[in-house]
Amino acid sequence: MARRELPLGRPDLPPVQPLLRTTLSKDDVKPRLLGHWGTTPGLTFLYAHLNRAIAERSQPTIYVTGPGHGGPGLVAAAYLDRTYSEVYPDITEDAEGVKRLFRQFSFPGGIPSHVAPETPGSIHEGGELGYALSHAYGAAFDNPDLLVATVVGDGEAETGPLATSWHSNKFVNPARDGVVLPILHLNGYKIANPTVLARIGDDELEALMVGYGHKPHVFVAGFDDESHEDVHARFAALLDEVLDEIADIKAKAADGDESRPMWPMIVFRTPKGWTGPDYIDGKKTTGSWRAHQVPLANARDTPEHLEVLHSWLASYKPEELFDEDGKAADDIRGLAPEGQLRMSDNPNGNGGLLLKDLRLPDFRDYGVDVPVPGGSISEAPKILGTWLTDVIRQNPDNFRIFGPDETASNRLQAVFEETDKQWNADFVGPEVDEHLARAGRVMEMLSEHQCQGWLEGYLLTGRHGLFNCYEAFIHIIDSMFNQHAKWLKVTDDIPWRRPIASLNYLLSSHVWRQDHNGFSHQDPGFIDHVVNKKAEIVRVYLPPDANTLLSTYDHCLRSRQYVNVVVTGKQPAPNFLTMDQAVAHCTRGLGIWDWAGTEVEGEEPDVVLGCAGDVPTLEALAAADILRREIPELKVRLVNVVDLMRMQDEKEHPHGLSDKDFDTIFTKTKPVIFAYHGYPWLIHRLTYRRNGHANIHVRGYKEEGTTTTPFDMVMLNDLDRFHLVIDVIDRVPSLGTSRAGLRQRMVDARLDAREYTRAHGDDLPAVRDWVWPAAAEAGLDTEVDATVATGGDNE
């Protein structure tokens, strides 16, 4: 079924008279009243005042709606400034258009109740609360002329991500970045409760804002008899004052003073549902949580409520607001600025319009030398870092790296040759403030929510970036990923939305190497979480070495509208593929490593060793090495998977292999022992419809891990080389009992390795120092220039 079309419906269906020219009747009311009123009047008020100021100052501005359920306010604003009719020509500027506009709202086949991708000018749906300020600052970075007016709901303000996002003002540069103007909309109530910030008194609230580094301007209206005119005059004056303060700060910064100012913010305290009915059925409504959603949900069936509804709507005097034809009156239309100064039409609200391709240096020039498989050792992200350094050099204003505190720990430290971490809190001195500067391409704050939110805001306004994070803790933003993936899916179907750069993850402190931290830092489940989202949106890559990582990331930075998850370890590990091989391998997404197997040309193998992920690849190769020595006649095929989605059916994922190709590689009937980076079930899921799926035996993470050594960790989860050999013996029918001796030796080898580890606190040297035989034979120096000790190795 097609996803979206504007509904027409029968002409006699509600609202039959959108402009309220006669008394409302039951037939004017939709059968299902959906949406949220309480936050909407405040959003509309602020939008209108900003319009006035923008027009006067020609100040490019976007509007971020924290209380995104106030969709009606933003849709109406876009309609009144005419953007809406431009992108949805069916919604005309006349009575019929108004009717369609009203009807389609939260109506089957119509538009969502939130400030969704369908809403012109939106980069922030606000369905899940907490990210308004993070998105706003993301939009502001490298956008020096932009004002991001950001309404923070006082409900949203209770969430953790929002509570820390106020501190974003320590990361924004007053000269080189844009300005975020936070407006805390203190309407006092959530769904069924008062809000915390509305109930702590003015002194504490102002102290809180000062503590967050802001100069608060408190505006209170709607609680007394003050006329609307006076309220508007007061707010207009306040807004001018605030914008003047901002202009002063920007002017000082332009003169070279980049020190952190106390940025102004506005506390906007009004009744919830302001201008709605004070009481309904004797219960306080406006100015209470009862105004949150639909105050008169039963208006269709309750005549008294219908009357209240009519009086309420009539109080806005629609006859003064619309002309005979149902077109908004000229003075209303004239309030909005022109063209792209309209907040609904600012291209930052449709970032793909501003997107430029990155200038990408040829990643092949950054590759490592791999004379024979395993013939050199690298920390793969460190190699990636050398390339990213030049990416930064060549794209000084539209590419940033985000991470909680780990860009160096994740081995991207080379980038600090070219850039710094942007920091606008206090400095102490060069002894400790290494690579910190008022402007830089790396953004580090110990909040995964902030990193994700900033990056999303940065991407949605047409720029590029990546987020490096511990694999276990990327789950902290599971829910934010959901929302971004949903946003991308929806925008794919909206013709006027232009594609944006992909959201790229680099998870290089992964489950298998949490030597310093142990069980709490082990969780490879983000991949599982990601693959539940639409196949068109998600990509997962597990490059096994440095050259494949370079090739993968080049691809990611060129892609659009995806979420790319790249998992690769940061510890010293062998390289297996030359750059040419890596490019070919990544292009295929998976492939047979014939140098690692013992196949006979023209014959099917006896067993396939599959692997995906760097540690599993190493163990699979070590198992292949044992097998070629111990059972040389066994025809072993080794298949490495970089692009995990290749495992899935082509009907289910655009990257999926055809069944024919899959069968050619994995065979239809032979046992496949698959060593996988994450939870084993995912491989079964991806291969569920494959012919040979019943023969696939997966080893992966089983939630077994504790304080241990790297090899002991893989042993705890039965992913180690010895266990893979045991799996081969147990699964290849021709081996069976005839190899009981080898099997026993593998069992013993595991026990020996374990005992050594427990006695010495380190892995058995024979295991730890194993190298692929070709490298050993070549006598190559496989020492690594590893980042050690104080600082760089921190985790």
Place this chain on the structure above:
Amino acid sequence: MARRELPLGRPDLPPVQPLLRTTLSKDDVKPRLLGHWGTTPGLTFLYAHLNRAIAERSQPTIYVTGPGHGGPGLVAAAYLDRTYSEVYPDITEDAEGVKRLFRQFSFPGGIPSHVAPETPGSIHEGGELGYALSHAYGAAFDNPDLLVATVVGDGEAETGPLATSWHSNKFVNPARDGVVLPILHLNGYKIANPTVLARIGDDELEALMVGYGHKPHVFVAGFDDESHEDVHARFAALLDEVLDEIADIKAKAADGDESRPMWPMIVFRTPKGWTGPDYIDGKKTTGSWRAHQVPLANARDTPEHLEVLHSWLASYKPEELFDEDGKAADDIRGLAPEGQLRMSDNPNGNGGLLLKDLRLPDFRDYGVDVPVPGGSISEAPKILGTWLTDVIRQNPDNFRIFGPDETASNRLQAVFEETDKQWNADFVGPEVDEHLARAGRVMEMLSEHQCQGWLEGYLLTGRHGLFNCYEAFIHIIDSMFNQHAKWLKVTDDIPWRRPIASLNYLLSSHVWRQDHNGFSHQDPGFIDHVVNKKAEIVRVYLPPDANTLLSTYDHCLRSRQYVNVVVTGKQPAPNFLTMDQAVAHCTRGLGIWDWAGTEVEGEEPDVVLGCAGDVPTLEALAAADILRREIPELKVRLVNVVDLMRMQDEKEHPHGLSDKDFDTIFTKTKPVIFAYHGYPWLIHRLTYRRNGHANIHVRGYKEEGTTTTPFDMVMLNDLDRFHLVIDVIDRVPSLGTSRAGLRQRMVDARLDAREYTRAHGDDLPAVRDWVWPAAAEAGLDTEVDATVATGGDNE
């Protein structure tokens, strides 16, 4: 492999001389130095001072270590107060014990580097940062005599969850709850960066704490030549002052003044790695981020570093701290209080010791009348609420309900007959402050992180509770769930840890009924996330109606050491099972609903309709109704699944069905059309090893949803009754082309339903008002006393 045992190792392995009686040699240093030094001295300092005050005041206290990577400090503290040797007799109070203590730290087979479950007194591992204060307040609720001393790291303070958790002080009741004393450990640095709060100046920091509702006491030490004696004297005086302030507040509250005080908190500003080497290799170490982890990681192989290490350790004068035998000196040992006043031995740190069974009223007494299947309609959670009301009544001090803002929206409003929402921010008046009070059993703050963290703290200290939440937004705490599940798994293997009550979720605003909100509020993936954790820990229930929900929740509140996920809708929906049937059904976990099928005794069915979840069950029954009318000869079996883990193999989950039972119910060879609440893949995963798995065809959520009606929503995802009938026709070989007419009618029925929805904004009455034929025949009144309109229906 067994998970944990204390390592012995060879006696000549490091540390050979733990008490530093000769100069350190290479052999005294472990080959792999792991752990985190920077935070540890501050933690130790605070612990020691608290010991002094606790002993003097006999104040029961626990210590929550936000910077949980400071495990060495807490392990050492537990060793010095002798708790450690009590629970781990192998770690004796002599040189050999000290050696074992040192050796086992972050060593294979030993203990983690964090304040993990293995650490006596810990309820907070701190591996994932952000939850120290939430856990602390959870521990304090209903614990009026307890002091929870909580160290918040300044790194952790940047996370979102921590940033909002300061506001917990608006929810704690000074008379009936315990006291949290936050100590912000401002050591200034993270892994590789300064911290934000250390770089905003004293004025902003103090304003921030005032804004958070605290009275800050700032303590600075370690940056000048002040003697240790003077530092200690100053801090002891400060701690006494703070504890006196707390005592005053408690005294006032005991006198009836329960108004919110400005609770004291301490800002503890010291150098990171205080007392460590100032410089290493010419680089500033103590007082910088370089002190974070292991400052001398290469001491084993770098003689100069070994010397530095020796001098550093010698500076603590171990000869004064330990006697000849290696036992801590009497004055050191005497610092700690006695018995359970020791923070490591407080039973709240091992909450199972304090756990009492709930007094549970017989849930059968709260059931709904179900004269025939479908013969009554309920909002299931509303029925559950009546039972929970009495649970609260009978357990007034050890059971709480947590939720962001939705306890009433989730239809548990009956509980407000008995209790209130606990709220200690300002009150305005009864018109708006409905069910708000200074003490109450319901905790609502718009932060899923807070709800989860509070509940965890409450459970870990031996109490009971549940968390009600929107299904989509429970993903916000994915990562917290991970950590709690890991905690439970580990504690299962620690003999001295006693079982605690399960963590119970109630997700009743689920994916299928987001009428007000749409796509951003649709995500059933939490179940997928949960099942990646250890089978011994996780349980998932999908009760299809009110009586099954009662029976399920009774079971959940009796269980221990699990995470129970219960998903059930809050909208009016038919009841199918009488209470007796419900109890039997829930006991089995899944079962054949013979009244719904058209089986012939003694014969295999032609097709099995499986269902799990309330909406899928309704659609499966409606499909069965169509089939019995249209193809009466078709032998249809309907199987409903309440306990999702029954689908899995008994070898993989303790609740798993045996293959024999599974085959008996689902058959080995017949098509199974399975209507499932969530992402379809999970059913394939759970049944992967079942004989008939290739015949199972699953319908579920496919990430297709937008602004629509309930039936349109299921149609968008092909989970609707008409599509299920099409699936049956397509999958039952005997039907095939002979039923092309019926198949076409089903296709047409979908199109009709869709067209009606788009024209009328509501579902086709024939679909919307469908009831199971027995109920229709009985002419029963299936009107519901639904919660409508303003307030209760808010979402």
